[in-house]
Amino acid sequence: MFKVGETVRYSRTGTVGKIVSFMEETGATFAELDSTGLYYRTDQLIAINDVVQSKEKTRDFKKDFKEEQDKLREVQRNAWQDTDQSYGGVG
Template sequence: MAAETEILTASDINGEPITAGSIVRYINTGTVGRVTEVKKDEEGIWALVDSTGLYYKVETLVITDASELKEETETTETASAAKEYMRRYGSGGSDSVDIGQVTGGG
């Protein structure tokens, strides 16, 4: 049980400390998120990033600032607004395209 409560010393690719709450960027894809957990296993030290729900090896992360975090936007539309959108931009009108003509057969 002592290993579960052990405070880990984790560092990003530049040697900066990573802790829960740190804002990091995954260097391979540019994914940005906040670290929610740091854990250690036989393969190394890992950080759980909230934006993806995935663990990343801390050596593949770089500390960044909060300006890189994308705000989660949540929009609520009424049923009538959704129907209007589909009427204007949805498929099924005379503007339908035969995708076989666009992509070519082959």
């Protein structure tokens, strides 16, 4: 049986993480992994050695989103600076 803090891999996707908590539902036991915050059936998990575990890069989606917003704002600012802000056209 697994313990909280143990490093495991979900065999179907290769997701790796440390067990944070357990939950039982409909006769099955699920473990929450710190890397995803999702629950996985414990019979689908494989214990792995921390030394052998490769460092799986986790993305900081809030940071990525903020960076994309900042880039978009900069592009918008630069677009206005490159014009004389006059209207063209026939009218």
